[in-house]
Amino acid sequence: MSFSLPQALVLLVPLGLFLWKRGARPGPPMPLRWGLLVLAVAALAGPELLLRDAGSDVVVVVDRSRSMPLDADRVALELVKLLEAQRRPGDRLGVITFGREARVEQPPSAAGSFGGFSRPVDVDASDLSAALDAAAALIPAERTGRVLVVSDGRSTGADARGAARRLAARGIAVDFRQVAREEVPLDLAVVSVDVPSAVAVREPFQFSAVVFASGAVTGTVKLERSGQLLVKGPYDFRPGNNVLPFRDLIEKEGLASYRLTVEAPGDGVVENDEGRAVLRVEGPPRVLVLTRQPKGALAQALEAAGMRLEVREPFPVSLDALDGVASVVLENVDANALGEPGLNALASYVEQAGGGLVMTGGRDSFGQGGYRRSPLEPVLPVSLELREEQRRTAIAMSVLMDCSCSMGVNVPDGRTKMEVAAEGVVGALTLLNDNDEASVHMVDTESHEIFPLSPVSEGLPLGKVARGFSGGGGIYVGEALRTGKKEILQSEKVTRHVLLFSDAADSEAPDDYKATISALRRANVTVSVIGLGTPKDSDAKLLQEVAALGGGRMYFAQDAMSLPRIFSQETITVARSAFVDVPTSLEAAPDLPLLGKLSPQGLPQAGGYNLTYLKPGANVALRTLDENAAPLLAMWPRGSGRSVAFMGEVDGEFSGELRQWSGLRAAVESMVRWSMAGGGKPEGEAVARAERQGNLLRVTLDLAPGEPMPTALPSLVVLPGDGSSAPVEVPMRWEDEDRLSAEYPLPGRGTWHPVVKLGARALRAPPVALPYAPEFEPGSPKEGLAVLRAVAAVGGGVERLSMAELFKDAPVSEGRVALAPWLVGFAVLVLLAEVVVRRFFSTPRLRKLAPAKVPGLAEAPAGAARSPEQPREAPSTQPGADEGAKAAPEKPDGNVDSALEAARARSRKRLGR
Numbered sequence: 001m002s003f004s005l006p007q008a009l010v011l012l013v014p015l016g017l018f019l020w021k022r023g024a025r026p027g028p029p030m031p032l033r034w035g036l037l038v039l040a041v042a043a044l045a046g047p048e049l050l051l052r053d054a055g056s057d058v059v060v061v062v063d064r065s066r067s068m069p070l071d072a073d074r075v076a077l078e079l080v081k082l083l084e085a086q087r088r089p090g091d092r093l094g095v096i097t098f099g100r101e102a103r104v105e106q107p108p109s110a111a112g113s114f115g116g117f118s119r120p121v122d123v124d125a126s127d128l129s130a131a132l133d134a135a136a137a138l139i140p141a142e143r144t145g146r147v148l149v150v151s152d153g154r155s156t157g158a159d160a161r162g163a164a165r166r167l168a169a170r171g172i173a174v175d176f177r178q179v180a181r182e183e184v185p186l187d188l189a190v191v192s193v194d195v196p197s198a199v200a201v202r203e204p205f206q207f208s209a210v211v212f213a214s215g216a217v218t219g220t221v222k223l224e225r226s227g228q229l230l231v232k233g234p235y236d237f238r239p240g241n242n243v244l245p246f247r248d249l250i251e252k253e254g255l256a257s258y259r260l261t262v263e264a265p266g267d268g269v270v271e272n273d274e275g276r277a278v279l280r281v282e283g284p285p286r287v288l289v290l291t292r293q294p295k296g297a298l299a300q301a302l303e304a305a306g307m308r309l310e311v312r313e314p315f316p317v318s319l320d321a322l323d324g325v326a327s328v329v330l331e332n333v334d335a336n337a338l339g340e341p342g343l344n345a346l347a348s349y350v351e352q353a354g355g356g357l358v359m360t361g362g363r364d365s366f367g368q369g370g371y372r373r374s375p376l377e378p379v380l381p382v383s384l385e386l387r388e389e390q391r392r393t394a395i396a397m398s399v400l401m402d403c404s405c406s407m408g409v410n411v412p413d414g415r416t417k418m419e420v421a422a423e424g425v426v427g428a429l430t431l432l433n434d435n436d437e438a439s440v441h442m443v444d445t446e447s448h449e450i451f452p453l454s455p456v457s458e459g460l461p462l463g464k465v466a467r468g469f470s471g472g473g474g475i476y477v478g479e480a481l482r483t484g485k486k487e488i489l490q491s492e493k494v495t496r497h498v499l500l501f502s503d504a505a506d507s508e509a510p511d512d513y514k515a516t517i518s519a520l521r522r523a524n525v526t527v528s529v530i531g532l533g534t535p536k537d538s539d540a541k542l543l544q545e546v547a548a549l550g551g552g553r554m555y556f557a558q559d560a561m562s563l564p565r566i567f568s569q570e571t572i573t574v575a576r577s578a579f580v581d582v583p584t585s586l587e588a589a590p591d592l593p594l595l596g597k598l599s600p601q602g603l604p605q606a607g608g609y610n611l612t613y614l615k616p617g618a619n620v621a622l623r624t625l626d627e628n629a630a631p632l633l634a635m636w637p638r639g640s641g642r643s644v645a646f647m648g649e650v651d652g653e654f655s656g657e658l659r660q661w662s663g664l665r666a667a668v669e670s671m672v673r674w675s676m677a678g679g680g681k682p683e684g685e686a687v688a689r690a691e692r693q694g695n696l697l698r699v700t701l702d703l704a705p706g707e708p709m710p711t712a713l714p715s716l717v718v719l720p721g722d723g724s725s726a727p728v729e730v731p732m733r734w735e736d737e738d739r740l741s742a743e744y745p746l747p748g749r750g751t752w753h754p755v756v757k758l759g760a761r762a763l764r765a766p767p768v769a770l771p772y773a774p775e776f777e778p779g780s781p782k783e784g785l786a787v788l789r790a791v792a793a794v795g796g797g798v799e800r801l802s803m804a805e806l807f808k809d810a811p812v813s814e815g816r817v818a819l820a821p822w823l824v825g826f827a828v829l830v831l832l833a834e835v836v837v838r839r840f841f842s843t844p845r846l847r848k849l850a851p852a853k854v855p856g857l858a859e860a861p862a863g864a865a866r867s868p869e870q871p872r873e874a875p876s877t878q879p880g881a882d883e884g885a886k887a888a889p890e891k892p893d894g895n896v897d898s899a900l901e902a903a904r905a906r907s908r909k910r911l912g913r
Contacts, residue, residue: 004046011041028841032834036827043823055090056145056810057108058083059135063151064117065099065126066271067775069181073117076150079177080114082803083148091807092145094138098131099123100747103414108138120410124748124773127157128791132174136167144171146810148800149791152180153784154775156695157745160791168795171811175797176788180781184268187214188237189778190275190771193260197689197766198280201253209244209260209275212778213237219264225250226257237264253283255323255767257751269776276771278320278751283308285326287672290314290333297651297659298331298360298668305669316342319721319753322349323767326676332362332649335370336566340559345723347375351639352717352727353755354762356675361647362654366610367578370569373427381618381636382645386431386572394435395575396453396491398484399425402475402502402532403442403468411560412725417532420560421501422468424567428499429465431571432456439487440465443480445473445509453487475502477542478511481527485516488525496525497552497574501563504533504540504556517549526574528552530566581608583656584624586632591619594635595670599663606632606648607656633667635674640755640762642675688756688765692746695774699754699765701732701740714758716742721751721767732756746770 003009015037023033060083062076069075083093092108099121106114128151135147147167153176164174191210199205211221216239223231223246231246250256260275267273286308289299294311302309310325316339322328328346335343349355357379359365367384371377377384407418429438434457440450450468451461477500484498498520517527527550531543534556547554553573555566572578588600598621606624614620614631622633635644649655650668658664687702699716716730732740746752749772754765792798800806 002048004048006045008041008045011044012038015041025838027837029834029838032830032837036830036834039823039827039830043820043827047819047823054143054812055088055092055110056807056812057092057094057139057143058145058806058810059094059096059108059138059147061102061128061131061135061147061149061151062095062097062105062117063099063126063128063131063149063179064097064121064123065154065156065775066123066773067126067154067181068152069179072150072179075179077114077116079148079150079803083806084113086803086807088807094135096131096134096138097121098127098134100125100127102127102131102134104134104138119414120412122412122748125156126151126154126775127747128155128160129158129163132160132163132167132791136163136170136172139170139172141170144811146797146806147172147174148806149174149176149788150179151176151784151788152775152781153178153787154779155787156747156774160787161794164791164794164797173795173797174792175800175806176792177800178781178785178788180784183780185215186217186264186266187212187269187272187778188217188219188262188264188267189269189272189776190260190262191241191778192692193258193275193277193769193771195258195277195279198282199250201281201283202249202251204247204249206245206247207258207277207279208246211237211242211244211262211275213239213242213264214778215239217264217266219262219267222261222263224259224261235262237262250279250281253281253286253324255279255320256281257320257769272772272776272778274771276751276769278767278769280323280766283324285676286310286324287327287329287676288312288322288325289329289331290317290337291329291331292333293331293651296331297655297664298329301665301668302329302672304665307669307672314338317345318342318723319345319349319353319719320751320767322346322353322355323753323764325349325355327356327358327672329358329360329672330365331360332365332652333359333369334364335374335376335569336555336562340375340562340565341723343375343723345719345721347379348719348723348727350379350641350643352719352757352762353753353764354640356642356644356672356677358644358646358671358675360650361579361608361610362649362652363579366612366645366647367572368569368610370565372568372572373565379638379643380645381615381634381638381643382612382631382647383615384578384612386578393494394437395432395495395497396437396488396493397432397439397497397499397571397574398453398487399428399438399440400480400484400498400500400502401425401440401442401468402444402506403448404444404474404503404506406474406503406506407468413561417560418468419466421532421563421567422466424564425468425501426462426465427564428567428571429456429460429462431568431575436575437491437493441480441483441487442468443475443483445476445479447479447483453490474506474508476509476511477502477507477546478509478513478516481513481516481520481546482511484527485520485525488520489523495574496523498525498527498550499530499552499567499570500527500543500546501530501567502532502539502543504531504535504537504543507531507539507542510542513546514549517546521549521551526550526552528554528570528574530555530557530563530570532557532560532563534558578611579608579654580611580624580626580628580630581654582626583607584609584626586622587625589620589623589631589633591635592621594619595621595667595674598667598670602661602663604657604661606654606658608649608654610647612645612647633671635671640757640760642677644671644675646671685761686756686758686763688754688763690754690765690768692768692770694777695746695770697744697746697752697754697768699732699742699744699756700735701756701758701763703738703740705738710758712759714740714756716744717755717757718744718746719753719755721753724750729757746774749773 092110094108095105103119189212191212193209195207218236221235256279258277289311314333314337350357372384436456439453442448488496529543529547583605586603618636620631620634624630632647690699714732718728730742730744732742735741749770751769753767756763
C-alpha cells in the first residue's frame with residue numbers, strides 16, 4: 001500500500017488531542033469517534049493498493065507509407081487479430097499507423113476487436129521516430145509494456161533510435177516485424193539532378209545527373225525543362241552510379257524546372273525513375289500582375305512607370321511561380337481563381353519570404369470576392385468583417401447540405417468533409433442578423449431536418465449543425481430542392497435564397513428539378529450551388545444548370561478546406577452589401593506622405609469601392625468623404641513583407657474619375673514600389689545557400705564581412721512550393737564565426753523554398769526539388785532490416801516472427817486501486833452509527849422526577865416564567881426523597897442537549913451536591 005499524500009497522516013496528532021480533550025464522552029460513542037477520525041485522515045492521505053499483476057500495454061505501430069507492399073495492411077491486421085486473442089486479464093492493445101505523420105487508430109483497449117485502418121496518412125514519407133513518440137504518449141506513465149513496429153525499415157524522419165531510447169528509459173522495449181517488398185532483380189533510379197544554384201539570363205552552363213543501376217541495362221533517357229523536351233535517346237547503364245552530363249542556356253528569368261526520366265525493361269521500382277531540379281535564373285525584380293484586363297489602365301500605368309511586368313490571367317499561384325517576383329498585384333481577382341493552396345502560397349510569400357502584395361477593389365475583390373476567412377485575410381491591412389451598416393433588406397435562406405457517404409471521407413487535417421462543410425455553414429449563419437430567417441437540412445436519399453425555417457432572433461441551434469453526419473448513398477438533388485422550396489416559401493422576406501451544397505461527382509436523382517426551380521423563380525427565390533469537386537466531375541454540369549436556372553452563383557471547391565470561405569462569400573453576396581456602388585469623394589489621410597509621389601491635391605471621385613475597416617496598426621493614405629469615412633488606400637508591413645489595399649476599382653464599371661485621373665500612374669507606381677521595399681536586398685547582404693543530400697536539406701548563412709553579430713539567432717523557414725502544407729521553422733546553429741547552418745529532412749516530394757529569417761530580413765535561398773518519396777531511394781530490404789534491428793537493440797527488443805509470446809514477454813504493470821472512496825464510505829457509516837448509539841443506547845430516558853431543592857436558592861415566584869431549559873418540577877411522594885436526590889443526582893433524559901447536562905453538572909459541583 002502507498003499514499004499519494006502521506007503528509008496528511010500528521011493530522012492524526014492534533015486532531016486526536018482535540019478529540020481527547022474536547023470530544024471525550026463515556027460509553028460506546030467514544031471508540032466510534034476515534035474510528036471516524038482515523039478513517040477521515042486516512043482517506044485524506046490518499047491510500048492506494050498496489051496490484052503487482054495489472055497487465056501490460058502493447059502498442060502496434062504500422063507503417064502505411066508508399067514503399068510498403070500492397071498487402072501490408074492485410075498482414076498488419078492479421079497480426080493485430082492474433083495479439084487480441086492473446087490478451088490476459090488487465091492486458092491492453094493499441095494501434096498506431098504512420099506515414100509522414102502518426103495517427104492513433106485505436107487507444108489501448110482491454111476488450112473489443114480492431115475494425116481496420118481508417119485514419120488517412122500521407123504515404124509519401126514514413127516518420128518512424130514520430131510514430132514511436134506517439135506510442136510512448138499512448139502508454140500511461142503508471143503502466144508499461146512493449147511496442148511492436150510493423151514496417152519495411154525505410155524511415156524518412158529523424159533517427160528513430162532517439163525515440164527508442166526515450167521508451168527504453170521507461171522500461172519499454174521496441175520489437176519489430178519486417179514487412180517489405182521483395183528484392184527486385186533490376187532497379188534503375190535517378191539519384192540526383194545537380195544544377196547550379198543560380199545563373200544569369202543567356203548564361204551557358206553545364207549540369208549533370210546521377211542514375212543508379214543495379215545491373216547493366218540499356219534504357220531511355222528523357223530530359224525536359226519547364227515542359228519543353230531537351231534530350232531524348234538511349235543510354236547504356238553500367239552497374240552502380242552513372243553520371244550523365246548536360247548543358248543548357250535560358251533566355252528568361254524566373255524559376256526553371258528540370259525533369260529527368262529514365263526507363264528500362266524489367267525495372268522493378270518505377271517510383272524512383274524520375275528526377276527533378278529547379279534552377280533560379282536571376283534578373284531584375286519583376287512585378288506579377290494578375291488581371292483579366294492585360295491591356296487595362298493599371299497594367300499600362302505600371303508599364304509606363306518603367307517596371308518589369310509579367311501580366312497574366314488569374315491562376316492558382318505557387319511559390320515556384322513567385323520566385324524572382326518582388327510584388328504581386330491582384331486587380332479585382334476572385335479568391336477562387338487562386339485556389340486554396342494558391343492563397344496559402346501567397347500568404348507565405350508575403351509573411352515569410354518578404355514579398356509585396358497589392359490588392360485593388362471591385363465586385364470580385366475583398367469580402368465580396370471570397371477573401372473573408374481566407375489565408376490571405378490576415379495579410380491585408382484592412383478587416384473584411386461585416387457590420388450592420390452593410391445590411392441590405394432582411395433575408396430568408398434555406399441551406400441544403402449533402403450528407404451522403406462521400407462526405408465521411410477525411411481531409412488532410414483529420415476532419416471529415418462533412419465537418420469542414422458544417423463549419424462553413426455555421427460561419428455563414430453567424431453573418432445573419434436578428435431580422436433574418438434560416439433553415440438547414442441534410443440530404444442523402446432523403447431529407448433530414450436539422451432545424452426548420454426559424455427567426456435568427458430566437459437563436460439558431462448551431463451546435464446541431466456542427467454535429468453534421470454523413471449517411472449513405474448519393475445526394476438526391478430533386479429531393480433537396482423540393483425540401484428547400486417547402487421551407488423558403490414559408491417566409492415573407494423580400495430576399496429569399498436557397499443554397500445547395502453537393503458533391504460534384506455524386507449528385508443524382510434530379511427528378512423534377514426544373515419544375516421546382518421554375519416555381520422558385522416565379523416566387524423571386526434565387527438558388528446558388530457549391531459543388532465539392534471540379535467542373536470536370538461527372539455531375540458538375542447538372543449543378544451548373546441548377547445554379548443557372550436558379551439565377552444564383554456556381555462555386556466549385558476542389559479543396560474541401562476552402563468550403564468555410566466559400567460559404568461566407570455566398571452569404572456576404574446575398575445578405576450584405578460589401579461594395580458601395582455610388583460615386584464618392586476622397587480626402588488625403590495622415591499617412592499619404594509614405595507613398596512619396598502621390599499628391600493630396602486634385603483627388604478624383606471613386607465610382608465605387610469595397611467597404612472595409614482599418615486594422616489596428618495599419619496606415620491609411622486615402623479615406624472616403626461619405627458617411628462611412630472608410631479607408632480607400634491602406635498599407636502595412638506584414639511579417640517580412642508588405643501589403644497594400646486599394647479599395648477602389650482601377651479599371652472597370654465603377655472606376656469613376658480614377659481612370660482619367662492624371663495622378664493614376666504615380667499612385668499605382670507608389671503603391672507597388674512601397675510594397676516592393678520589404679524584399680529589397682541591400683549591398684553587402686549576407687548570403688544564404690541551399691543544397692539537398694538525399695532528402696536532407698542543408699542551408700548555410702554566410703554573414704557579410706564586417707556585419708555585426710545578429711542579436712537573435714537566425715532561423716530557417718522551409719516553405720512548400722505548392723502551398724499544400726504549413727511552413728516549418730528550424731533554428732540555425734553556428735559553424736564558425738561567420739557561418740550558420742541548419743538541416744531539415746524533407747518530408748515528401750515537391751519543390752521546397754528555404755528562407756533564412758535574419759532579424760526583420762528574409763533571405764531567400766535557392767529552392768530545391770525532391771523528385772520522389774525518399775523511401776524509394778535505391779536500397780534493399782536488408783538495409784531496412786538493419787535499421788529496425790538498430791532501433792530494437794536500444795531497449796532490448798527483438799524481431800518477432802511469432803506473436804505467441806509478446807504479451808508474456810511484456811513487463812507487467814503495477815496497478816493502483818484508490819482506497820479513499822471506500823474509506824469515505826466507511827466513515828459515513830461510522831458517523832451514522834455514532835449518532836444512533838449516542839442518542840438511543842448510551843443513556844437511559846429522562847425520569848420525570850422533580851429535581852432536589854438546592855439550599856440557599858430562592859424559589860421562583862409562582863407566576864414567574866420558567867426557562868425553556870428548566871424542567872417542570874414534580875412533588876416528591878416518597879420519604880427520603882431529598883436524601884436520595886443528594887446521593888444519586890438524576891441523569892438527564894437522552895433527549896436533552898449534552899451541553900445543558902454539562903452545565904448542570906458544573907452547578908452541582910459548585911454547590912457541593
